[in-house]
Amino acid sequence: MTTSDLVLPARGGAAPERRASSVLTDTGNVWLRETLTIVRDPFSLIFSLLQPLIFLGLFGPLLSGFTGGQDLGGTSPLQWFLPGVVVMITMFGTSMTGSNLQYEIMTGAFERILATPLSRPALMIGRALKELTPLVVQGLIICAVAAPFGFVIHPLGILLGLVLLGVFGVGIGALSYSLAIAARKNEWVFWAVQQTLLFPLLILSGMMLPLEAGPGWMRVASQFNPLTYVVEAERALFAGVLADPSVLWGFVAAFVTAAVGLVVGVRTITRSIF
Amino acid sequence: MIHTEALTRTFGSGKDTVEAVRGVDLDVAEGELVAFLGPNGAGKSTTLRMLTSLLPPTSGTALVAGTDVVADPAGVRRRIGYIGQKDGAGHSYRVGDELVMQGRFYGLSKSESVERGRRLMTSLDLAGMENRKVSTLSGGQKRRLDIALGLIHEPPLLFLDEPSTGMDPQNRANLWEHILRLRAERGTTIVLTTHYLEEADTMAERVVVIDHGRIIADDTAEALKAEQAGDHVWFSVPAEDADAAAQVLDGHGEQLERTTAGATVGLRYRVGHGTRALPRLVLALADRGIGVAEASVRRPTLDDVFLNLTGRSLREGGPALTTSTEGQPA
Ligand SMILES: Nc1ncnc2c1ncn2[C@@H]1O[C@H](COP(=O)(O)OP(=O)(O)OP(=O)(O)O)[C@@H](O)[C@H]1O
Ligand SMILES: [Mg+2]
Numbered sequence: 001m002t003t004s005d006l007v008l009p010a011r012g013g014a015a016p017e018r019r020a021s022s023v024l025t026d027t028g029n030v031w032l033r034e035t036l037t038i039v040r041d042p043f044s045l046i047f048s049l050l051q052p053l054i055f056l057g058l059f060g061p062l063l064s065g066f067t068g069g070q071d072l073g074g075t076s077p078l079q080w081f082l083p084g085v086v087v088m089i090t091m092f093g094t095s096m097t098g099s100n101l102q103y104e105i106m107t108g109a110f111e112r113i114l115a116t117p118l119s120r121p122a123l124m125i126g127r128a129l130k131e132l133t134p135l136v137v138q139g140l141i142i143c144a145v146a147a148p149f150g151f152v153i154h155p156l157g158i159l160l161g162l163v164l165l166g167v168f169g170v171g172i173g174a175l176s177y178s179l180a181i182a183a184r185k186n187e188w189v190f191w192a193v194q195q196t197l198l199f200p201l202l203i204l205s206g207m208m209l210p211l212e213a214g215p216g217w218m219r220v221a222s223q224f225n226p227l228t229y230v231v232e233a234e235r236a237l238f239a240g241v242l243a244d245p246s247v248l249w250g251f252v253a254a255f256v257t258a259a260v261g262l263v264v265g266v267r268t269i270t271r272s273i274f
Numbered sequence: 275m276i277h278t279e280a281l282t283r284t285f286g287s288g289k290d291t292v293e294a295v296r297g298v299d300l301d302v303a304e305g306e307l308v309a310f311l312g313p314n315g316a317g318k319s320t321t322l323r324m325l326t327s328l329l330p331p332t333s334g335t336a337l338v339a340g341t342d343v344v345a346d347p348a349g350v351r352r353r354i355g356y357i358g359q360k361d362g363a364g365h366s367y368r369v370g371d372e373l374v375m376q377g378r379f380y381g382l383s384k385s386e387s388v389e390r391g392r393r394l395m396t397s398l399d400l401a402g403m404e405n406r407k408v409s410t411l412s413g414g415q416k417r418r419l420d421i422a423l424g425l426i427h428e429p430p431l432l433f434l435d436e437p438s439t440g441m442d443p444q445n446r447a448n449l450w451e452h453i454l455r456l457r458a459e460r461g462t463t464i465v466l467t468t469h470y471l472e473e474a475d476t477m478a479e480r481v482v483v484i485d486h487g488r489i490i491a492d493d494t495a496e497a498l499k500a501e502q503a504g505d506h507v508w509f510s511v512p513a514e515d516a517d518a519a520a521q522v523l524d525g526h527g528e529q530l531e532r533t534t535a536g537a538t539v540g541l542r543y544r545v546g547h548g549t550r551a552l553p554r555l556v557l558a559l560a561d562r563g564i565g566v567a568e569a570s571v572r573r574p575t576l577d578d579v580f581l582n583l584t585g586r587s588l589r590e591g592g593p594a595l596t597t598s599t600e601g602q603p604a
Pocket of ligand 2: 320359435472
């Protein structure tokens with residue numbers, strides 16, 4: 001697991017075993033603290049469910065009309081489009097999560113948490129996982145809602161798809177925190193960078209519209225976008241094709257993103273002055 | 275418990291460099307209660323943040339609870355508690371949840387954490403607020419919650435950065451009762467910063483006066499006041515006798531202040547033992563035919579100590595040596 005791989009070397013004192021297990025416990029505790037805000041205010045969760053449904057309900061038919069009801073990549077437009085929506089809500093949720101951290105840095109709560117013995121990777125992973133908690137609920141509900149309109153449910157594929165998004169989301173979340181910490185003195189910089197990066201990444205992954213119809217340079221650019229591999233893997237998984245090579249590449253992209261995110265994140269936390 | 279050598283911290287670079295802490299040598303023994311006293315920007319918080327491993331020193335070394343803050347910051351964090359100057363409790367969380375999670379961050383079991391949280395909330399006058407969102411608490415309530423957060427794991431060494439700021443007198447008393455009990459029962463070592471001179475004076479055994487990033491005095495409040503300030507005696511005499519009176523008084527102490535208020539002049543002197551000196555000085559003045567209209571003795575405060583050390587007052591706004599009960603310069 002990435003969580004235990006990334007334990008910083010225990011300098012002095014504590015035995016490595018204790019530290020490794022405590023990273024998991026710490027991650028669980030950080031996740032729990034964040035998740036309690038959802039549990040205490042479930043209305044926010046209900047509201048967040050509406051957003052992807054609206055997107056699916058408005059964009060889906062448009063896409064069908066666009067393709068003249070023809071199949072996309074060998075599947076029905078809905079089957080093709082729905083995994084993209086799930087990836088999109090992951091991207092939105094995890095890439096914005098840094099702004100919560102910025103607020104906690106501003107008020108001083110983050111300093112209090114930094115003064116506790118919580119492991120630094122756990123601070124990142126636990127928080128990012130919190131953004132993924134509603135995602136699981138959102139993903140399942142979207143699938144259930146889409147089922148009557150011709151979306152075929154492959155439970156194992158969906159489950160693996162959500163695990164893949166979990167790993168990827170931790171990476172994006174950690175990068176979002178790094179950006180939030182780097183921009184802690186100018187909040188608007190966080191939003192400017194987040195927005196500037198988010199949409200090109202989304203479009204260049206073929207998430208909303210197939211890139212096959214786009215110019216060559218876009219197709220080339222998309223090959224350098226980790227999100228492309230994640231989206232393709234999700235399409236295969238949601239279609240129930242678990243053995244597709246795109247699934248493997250999707251997991252590679254997700255784990256690389258998570259590893260890069262956590263390394264950058266932990267370095268940013270330990271080197272910044274709050 | 276704490277040992278530092280030439281601890282320094284600079285912020286920024288080039289022209290905008292701020293030398294926040296410039297060479298702090300400090301030793302704190304187990305069980306001590308130490309107050310850092312100093313004006314805004316003196317470097318109190320910066321020192322505390324280095325001792326709690328939150329901020330790496332620019333140079334120098336610090337051993338805290340037997341652990342080097344640079345080599346093993348995580349080890350330091352396991353052995354201490356820290357209540358920072360800003361809000362510790364997250365605004366979007368519930369009071370009870372924050373307390374229980376803080377306990378669990380320190381490895382307490384859920385039931386232990388809930389139990390300790392409940393007790394702390396009672397003794398810090400927060401009972402019944404478990405389900406409130408932190409953002410809805412008043413300033414003083416938030417501060418008390420911060421204190422509870424810092425105490426839940428009952429650390430052997432506790433740092434508090436301006437713990438009582440924003441609290442009313444009743445709650446400040448509760449806080450102190452709590453801190454002193456913790457110390458009596460568990461022998462907790464406590465290092466705190468404060469702006470309340472009275473608080474440093476009456477509660478701390480040892481006062482470390484910090485100014486411009488340096489320790490300029492370090493002793494018990496009593497010793498500091500005796501050495502640095504002495505008692506103040508003040509006389510109000512008719513303006514035409516002021517020079518003669520000053521001549522008499524100059525032989526007995528150091529003049530601190532001379533103010534004219536209409537037809538009278540106020541003279542303030544520093545003397546060894548104020549209550550004993552006052553009657554004698556009044557008689558000495560009477561011998562020279564000088565009628566003293568009013569006289570008073572004032573025991574020194576830590577503000578006098580600071581004034582004597584730096585030439586500046588710690589009290590906000592007010593002129594250096596006048597207090598509200600005595601004559602203000604016209
Ligand atoms: N992160 C930072 N970046 C730049 N300068 C800083 C930073 N933190 C503190 N300083 C500067 O260092 C000096 C000491 O600050 P510090 O917060 O330690 O003071 P303090 O004694 O705690 O004051 P106060 O009583 O106002 O809390 C100040 O001049 C301050 O502006
Ligand atoms: Mg301060």
